[in-house]
Amino acid sequence: MNVNLQKNWLCSCYGGFNHNITNAGLTSRTHSPVDDTIMPKRTKAEAEATREALLDAAEVIFLERGVSRTSLEQIARQAGMTRGAVYWHFKNKSDLFHAMLDRVKMPLRQLLDDVEDPDQPNAPLESLRLATLHALERLQGPRSRRVHTILLHCSESASDVDILALQDQLACDCYETMLERFEDARDTGTLAASIEPEIACRMLMSMFLGLMHDWLRDPERYDIGEIGPRMLDTLFERIRLMPCDPRPG
Amino acid sequence: MNVNLQKNWLCSCYGGFNHNITNAGLTSRTHSPVDDTIMPKRTKAEAEATREALLDAAEVIFLERGVSRTSLEQIARQAGMTRGAVYWHFKNKSDLFHAMLDRVKMPLRQLLDDVEDPDQPNAPLESLRLATLHALERLQGPRSRRVHTILLHCSESASDVDILALQDQLACDCYETMLERFEDARDTGTLAASIEPEIACRMLMSMFLGLMHDWLRDPERYDIGEIGPRMLDTLFERIRLMPCDPRPG
DNA sequence: GCAAGTTTACATTCATGTATGTATGCCTGT
DNA sequence: ACAGGCATACATACATGAATGTAAACTTGC
Structure with a gap:
């Protein structure tokens, strides 16, 4: 069931923007993540990629629904993951939010x-x-x-x-x-x-x-x-x- | 300081469970927590007064906890009422919010x-x-x-x-x-x-x-x-x- | 007595945190 | 070089808390 979600996500998130970091590390030896079979290849680079994906997803959903009304479940789904992934990479919603901010700070x-x-x-x-x-x-x-x-x-x-x-x-x-x-x-x-x-x-x-x-x-x-x-x-x-x-x- | 307030409030209100909130703070029959001496007379003027009280309460709680994290129960409680009163005077939280704004508009x-x-x-x-x-x-x-x-x-x-x-x-x-x-x-x-x-x-x-x-x-x-x-x-x-x-x- | 005003009770819904399961990657000793 | 062990990176399940809207029960003014 996640296949379509992932496809949509790829379109909406990685479509037109410059995501230099995310795709760089994992294209070397893995096949396409939209493959229908589940293939959890949890290398370090891929873990970092899902972290970025979660932050991207958070941006999208926070923007759509507001921070307080978005559940971590929704963010995870937008990224094609589950809440487990979110709780692995971030302590809670606040932690995730700060990580999201850190990507755009310009003092x-x-x-x-x-x-x-x-x-x-x-x-x-x-x-x-x-x-x-x-x-x-x-x-x-x-x-x-x-x-x-x-x-x-x-x-x-x-x-x-x-x-x-x-x-x-x-x-x-x-x-x-x-x-x-x-x-x-x-x-x-x-x-x-x-x-x-x-x-x-x-x-x-x-x-x-x-x-x-x-x-x-x-x-x-x-x-x-x-x-x-x-x-x-x-x-x-x-x-x-x-x-x-x-x-x- | 907000944290403590929240905690105290939660303790005093939800301390038991959903039972017998009234026994804790409110008198059972004469139910005017703000005015314990006189039996409540629900005249038109008094109804209007509770409406204003609810809006005042909303201002206070919205400011303390943010709009989305504020429950109508908290607002009612702050005004010495219950949620029923809120739902009588306002359709929902959004309606109440707009009413609150209308009191300060300065075009x-x-x-x-x-x-x-x-x-x-x-x-x-x-x-x-x-x-x-x-x-x-x-x-x-x-x-x-x-x-x-x-x-x-x-x-x-x-x-x-x-x-x-x-x-x-x-x-x-x-x-x-x-x-x-x-x-x-x-x-x-x-x-x-x-x-x-x-x-x-x-x-x-x-x-x-x-x-x-x-x-x-x-x-x-x-x-x-x-x-x-x-x-x-x-x-x-x-x-x-x-x-x-x-x-x- | 009827209706306005208010309380109480109830059913539903949904998010959170944590605990647990599990498969994979990585490393280490031999 | 490789087999086993441990840490990593998630997914799933569960217990809890808490808000919402509505229905129904009072309670009082008129």
């Missing part, structure tokens, strides 16, 4: 490192602009999009997973590194003198978070790849020191 | 009406600024704060309640009336010519939504009554036409 610090050339450092505001634009790009990737939708819309506080603590940790980390740049911008006179770094920081963070929240609610409404950059560019364009601003000091 | 249109004097119309950007500031004020009221926290953090999509449809409706309504003002501001030359109304609109909406989302996650972190207005004022200050901007036309 601001790392984004900044990607856009900053140590030899030729950008102005801090330009670094932030590029980093947030880069974050927007990554957000549109299918997996990142799914998981962030789950985080913002398909999970609730005080559930199996402590979402608020998770979000809080991410946000505080983001705030701190962002603030450093804004303070740098103020000190170097790039930021308009009337705008305190803390306020600029919260403005940028709120705008980004709000945009994510709004767009992910229904991504078909508008193209965030076009709207997002225009919003960010406008913000950065407007908060920097302008000719008519009073000179700092 | 942007109405907020604008409050700050706009028909005799002496403000500039559109000033209207928007006052309206959003007003919204911030109202958000800090205990009930509004609770319910919006529930909406943004304690409820999930595809649950008993269709949160996304609700948010979508509110957001679209907000976007439309907001866009009118920004277009007005562009036409009257109040808005910087380089900023399209659609972008300004999404910037403001995203910033407000993001601020709500961020602040409500942990309101003790900062004083939104101080930070919020500074963010909004800065935004409006910077997106309006400035002396160094190219004149429109």
